[in-house]
Amino acid sequence: MKRFACIFLALVFIMTLAACGGQQNQNSTPTVKQTTNEFGWMIPDVTTKFTMYVGKDNPDKHANRAKAVLPWVKEKFNVEIDSVVYDVDVEQKISLMLAASDYPEVVSSLTEEQALRFVEQKKAVNLAPLMDKHGVNIKKGLEKWKIYSTLLTEDGKLFYLPRVYGMIYEPDNTAHLRYDWYKKMGSPSCVTPDDYYNIITQMVREHPKNSKGEKVYAISGHEMATWGGESTLAGLAGIWGIKDQYKEDASHNLTHWVNTDEGLAMTKYMNRFNLDGLLDPDMFINKYDDWKQKFSNERIVGHIGPWWNSWNAGHEVWMKTMSDYNPDMRYFQIMLKAPEAERSYMTGKSARATWNQFTIITDKAKKPEAILDWLDFCNTDIGRWIPGYGRPEETPGDGALWKFVNGKPEFTEGPKNDLIKGTIDFDKQIWDRGAVFPLMVCNSTEGVRGNNTSFMYDHAFTDEMESWNKMIAATKDSIYDNTLQKMVQISPSTPLGSKHQQIKDAIISGWAKCIYSKSEAECEKNFQELRDKVNALGLKEIEKFRTDEYKKLLAKY
Amino acid sequence: MLRTLYKERQLWIISVPIIVWVLIFWYYPMYGLYIAFTKYFPGQDILSSPWVGLDNFILFFRSPDFWNIIRNTLAISGLNILFGFPAPIILALLLTELTGSRFKKVVQTVSYLPYFISWVVLASILFNLLGNDGIVNQILKSIGAVEDSIPFLSSGKNFWWVITGANLWKNVGWNTIIYLSAIAGIDPELYDAGKADGLGRFRAIWYITLPGIRTTLVLLMILSISGILNAGFEQQLLIGNPQTIEYHEVVDTYAYRFGIQLGNYSYATAVGFFKSTIGLVLIFAANRVSKKIFDVSIF
Numbered sequence: 086m087k088r089f090a091c092i093f094l095a096l097v098f099i100m101t102l103a104a105c106g107g108q109q110n111q112n113s114t115p116t117v118k119q120t121t122n123e124f125g126w127m128i129p130d131v132t133t134k135f136t137m138y139v140g141k142d143n144p145d146k147h148a149n150r151a152k153a154v155l156p157w158v159k160e161k162f163n164v165e166i167d168s169v170v171y172d173v174d175v176e177q178k179i180s181l182m183l184a185a186s187d188y189p190e191v192v193s194s195l196t197e198e199q200a201l202r203f204v205e206q207k208k209a210v211n212l213a214p215l216m217d218k219h220g221v222n223i224k225k226g227l228e229k230w231k232i233y234s235t236l237l238t239e240d241g242k243l244f245y246l247p248r249v250y251g252m253i254y255e256p257d258n259t260a261h262l263r264y265d266w267y268k269k270m271g272s273p274s275c276v277t278p279d280d281y282y283n284i285i286t287q288m289v290r291e292h293p294k295n296s297k298g299e300k301v302y303a304i305s306g307h308e309m310a311t312w313g314g315e316s317t318l319a320g321l322a323g324i325w326g327i328k329d330q331y332k333e334d335a336s337h338n339l340t341h342w343v344n345t346d347e348g349l350a351m352t353k354y355m356n357r358f359n360l361d362g363l364l365d366p367d368m369f370i371n372k373y374d375d376w377k378q379k380f381s382n383e384r385i386v387g388h389i390g391p392w393w394n395s396w397n398a399g400h401e402v403w404m405k406t407m408s409d410y411n412p413d414m415r416y417f418q419i420m421l422k423a424p425e426a427e428r429s430y431m432t433g434k435s436a437r438a439t440w441n442q443f444t445i446i447t448d449k450a451k452k453p454e455a456i457l458d459w460l461d462f463c464n465t466d467i468g469r470w471i472p473g474y475g476r477p478e479e480t481p482g483d484g485a486l487w488k489f490v491n492g493k494p495e496f497t498e499g500p501k502n503d504l505i506k507g508t509i510d511f512d513k514q515i516w517d518r519g520a521v522f523p524l525m526v527c528n529s530t531e532g533v534r535g536n537n538t539s540f541m542y543d544h545a546f547t548d549e550m551e552s553w554n555k556m557i558a559a560t561k562d563s564i565y566d567n568t569l570q571k572m573v574q575i576s577p578s579t580p581l582g583s584k585h586q587q588i589k590d591a592i593i594s595g596w597a598k599c600i601y602s603k604s605e606a607e608c609e610k611n612f613q614e615l616r617d618k619v620n621a622l623g624l625k626e627i628e629k630f631r632t633d634e635y636k637k638l639l640a641k642y
Numbered sequence: 643m644l645r646t647l648y649k650e651r652q653l654w655i656i657s658v659p660i661i662v663w664v665l666i667f668w669y670y671p672m673y674g675l676y677i678a679f680t681k682y683f684p685g686q687d688i689l690s691s692p693w694v695g696l697d698n699f700i701l702f703f704r705s706p707d708f709w710n711i712i713r714n715t716l717a718i719s720g721l722n723i724l725f726g727f728p729a730p731i732i733l734a735l736l737l738t739e740l741t742g743s744r745f746k747k748v749v750q751t752v753s754y755l756p757y758f759i760s761w762v763v764l765a766s767i768l769f770n771l772l773g774n775d776g777i778v779n780q781i782l783k784s785i786g787a788v789e790d791s792i793p794f795l796s797s798g799k800n801f802w803w804v805i806t807g808a809n810l811w812k813n814v815g816w817n818t819i820i821y822l823s824a825i826a827g828i829d830p831e832l833y834d835a836g837k838a839d840g841l842g843r844f845r846a847i848w849y850i851t852l853p854g855i856r857t858t859l860v861l862l863m864i865l866s867i868s869g870i871l872n873a874g875f876e877q878q879l880l881i882g883n884p885q886t887i888e889y890h891e892v893v894d895t896y897a898y899r900f901g902i903q904l905g906n907y908s909y910a911t912a913v914g915f916f917k918s919t920i921g922l923v924l925i926f927a928a929n930r931v932s933k934k935i936f937d938v939s940i941f
Contacts, residue, residue: 180905183685202905206685299775310884362790366774369884370796577904578683580701586904587707593884601885622706 123492124467126162133455134165137526140194140442141178142170147522150475154519157476164459168523175199183208190450193248193442193526198576200245200443209445210453213243219457222464226250226529230436235572235642246460248442251530253539256560257432258320259418261388261395263288268413278324278354278421285387289363295383304358305365305385307376310593313390318342318596319433320389321351326426329433329567331631337639339570339632341624343592343616349609350423355600356608369597377402392418392556404508412507418556420563431560433567441571444526460527470494472528473540475519486518486542494533496545504542505549515542569642573634581630584623591619678912684905691908698912707896714802715892718873721806723866729814731859734821735847750822753815764808765880769795772804795881798889805877805890820862821855828854860938868925871917893917 121127139147147170159165167189171178175194182188183206192203203209216224223246227233230251237243260281266288267275275284285303292301307313315330322330325347331339332347342348358364365385367375379385380398388395395416403410422429435441444460446453462468470477470487478488478497487496503509516522520542532538538545547553575585595615602608647654673688678698680691702708733753740746756764771777772794779791794800828851836846852859873892882890891899893913901910925940933939 174903176903176905180684180902180907183683186685202683202685206683208685314884366791366793366796370769370773578906582904583701583705583900583906583909586900587705590884590887594887597885 122161123489124161125465126462126468128163129455129458130163132159132163132165133452133459135191135450135456136167136169136189137191137193138169138171138178138182138189139522139526140170141173141175142522143172144170150516150519151523152519153517154471154475154523158471158524162459162462166459166524179203188447188449190453191444191446191456191526193444195245195443195445196441197245197438197443197572197574198578200445201576203445203447204244208448209244210448210450211242211244212246212446212453212457213237213241215454215457216243219454220461222461222468223457223527226464226531231642232437232568235437235568245443245445246527247438247440248444248526249439249528249530249540250436251439252434252436252566253439253530253541253544254434254537254561254564255539255544255557256392256418256420256564257434258316258323258390259392259431259556259560259563260320260324260421261390261392261416261418263386263399264415264417265411265413266291266386267417275419276422278351278423281387281421282354282357286358286361286363288386292383292386297382299382299384301384301386302358302365303361303363303385304355304368304387304389305371305376305379306368306390307371307373307394309369309371309597310590313373313376314593316390320431321355322348323429323431323433323563324389324421324426325351325423326428326430328430328565329570331570331628333570337632337636339628339635341619341628343619343624344628347423347426349612350425352596352599352612353605353608356602356605359601360604364600366601369593381406388416392560400507401511405510415552417552418560420560422563429563430565431563433565433570435568435571436566437568437572439530463524463528466533467494469528469531469540470533472524472526473520473533474542475523484514484518486515486520500542501546504546507552509543511543569638570631570635572638573631575627575630581623581626585627588619588622588624588627591615591622595619675911675915677908678915680908682908684907694908698909699916701909702913702916707891710888711891711893711896714889715871715873717802718805718892719870721802722809722873723870725806725810726813726817727863727866729810730817731821731855733814734818734825735851737818737822738825738851739843750815750818753818755815756812757816759812761876761880764812765877768804768808768881793885796883796885798886801882801886801889805874805881808877808881809874820858824855824858825851856936857938860932860936861940864925864928864932864940867928868921870924871920 147168151168155166155168169189175196176199179188179192179195179199179202182192183202188203188208195203200209212220224233227236227247227250232247232250236245236247260275262275262281262284267284270284270287273280273284275281282303289301289303295301306317309317319329322342325342326332327342327345327347330342332342332345333339342351355364365371365379367379371379376385376394377398380388380395381402395418400410400415403414407414420429420431446456450456463472470489474486474496476485477494478485482499484499485497486500487494500509500514503514509515521540525540528540530539532540532545534545534548538547543550543553547557576582577586592615595611595618599608599611599615602611677688677691679693679695680688681694682688682691705711737746737750740749759767769776773779774791774793774796776794778794779788782788782792792800794804832850832854833846836850841849871893873894875892875894875898878890878892878895879898882895894917897910897913897917900906901913929939929941
């Protein structure tokens, strides 16, 4: 019996070993032959699997969008991507990731400073040696915009890639006008800030209250302490010829608008609205949603800020909520230029970091080259349709934004017609199809329909969209290349970074005091106080740092 | 010592889980205070971060915002103590004097309710009440009391009062609980004796109730003084805005914005450590003063 038991156990042991050995063999020498799919992608025999962090967003919404495209990517490409977002500030999330050493294979939506933090801690993979084999299309794209070298370290290493690179010639900041009211006024010329002031104050006089009897204001603002304020200030300063809040002289010295006469002029301009009782008293309290509600309730007539603000808060709401909506009931965007300014600089664009976000492949990636292969494929002529527009049509009329027929990608008609008609629901018809957000971590801005288009779905049909073309035509002269100035970064985790934040806080708080002043003289006095305060806080030091760094970059590139 | 421990062994055994809990969750994390003296970046090993000594503290003391932050913290805390300390005592005394038990319960419940409302909801209520288009301004305008809205929430000068009022409203009911239980512990015979000696309601409060809860009052006063640098956090972040920042930035919000949000963990820890040290000094000082004057102390 004992002997039988020993033989049995020995056999079991040998068979187990053989089975394990067999498994190991299977892993190391693939038996499946690699094939190329209809998109020209060589399907890997072993599934390429990775998790991608793509920033701050609503996780449920994101999961829904990801579900629309990622299972299809797995099925067709054998690439299994887990695209995740968290409803937490990116800075806090990545700090926690780093502290716990718990971060995914791909981390995107990072500022350059945040990406550098991964690099400093040796947690980002050097992609330079892989680029010629696995990142050919990305490299070609970056070189086309002459930005590849700007991403390399002194010793030629490449640790991060731009999330989106290249130029989109759409304005980030514009002045906004209500089209039907403007037409009713006889479409007067609107070129200077004074023209704009006269037109929107006239509109308020004609519509002093909205349909609910609430007071209407000529101008307002939102998220003034963060992105909304940055945008409004950059746009306003741009009207007076200041680039991205810094005035550049002939020797490339940079001076913050607070230290310029132009800064005082734009402050007095905003104060005029207050003196006439036309400035929203909640301008510095409004969150975007508060502002959107007021705007869509027709309580705010004008706006200086991102072009999409008045689209999103204006006609996109009215189309859904108003039974008597007519297509003229919308906003259109223009550039303004102060007579004393040489040119308008309302929107600065950077080809190097269109969204000012970067992507790294981390040391958690077991096969970084396989991930890079996928990202590179997404930069091919066919591949970029996938991160751009999600899954292609499987059955006619399934709502997909594009289809792949006879080896060629093309847009489907339904959503396209809705877009051109202006009746498209962006959330349901575009984003929920898996476009852009789940997969876009390193892509060119370039559109699939030629040079005037971009990767954004709505930008693909700008030729057919009259309102879009009008906006581009009316604002193009205020757009400028700001790549080098945007490359100057002040790391927030340094003493200068803290100072920078203190100065930003003081500027917003002091500027609010200026524009709500009760007289022009008080406004000037408050402006001088603001200038003195921020200079005492170290604004001159910031100006010097930016100037020195900017000049270094000018000399280098 | 050992004999005492042995004598009280049952009590010590019962306390073991709590002691372990305190050691793990309160004392063990304190080793993290070390990063206040280093230049730490998340992901680095704490002990191998470069030593910077008192640099982070000096940076905070030299910060142009330092005195402003201390002023705001002390002002908001001071107002909270000034109004927030006596208010629950007064409410507890008033509730004790109520005779109808049903009415008393309703009042108690209603006064506790705001405590359970989160600051997020409360901020929204405040915006609807006190905003430029809020109910209060609408009423004031409709009766002709003001022409333009009063900027309750967008004026720095009003902020301290708004935040004090909000804190008071939110916490007053909840804070009465401890006083009500202290009052309930007073021997009813004292009131009967007082009544026999001709004491009215107010004099009974003065001569019986207040002395009866004196120990509780002093203990809570010592604790409030030690927490004088805890001037709030969520309320400032939610109700504050760029126009009020000069008046709403306190030690905790500063540590959060300049430390956590900017990734300066060492700096945030230094600011927090400074706050805790002041709190510790204050608790010892207040305890000593109270021992001397009232003969009541917490240790």
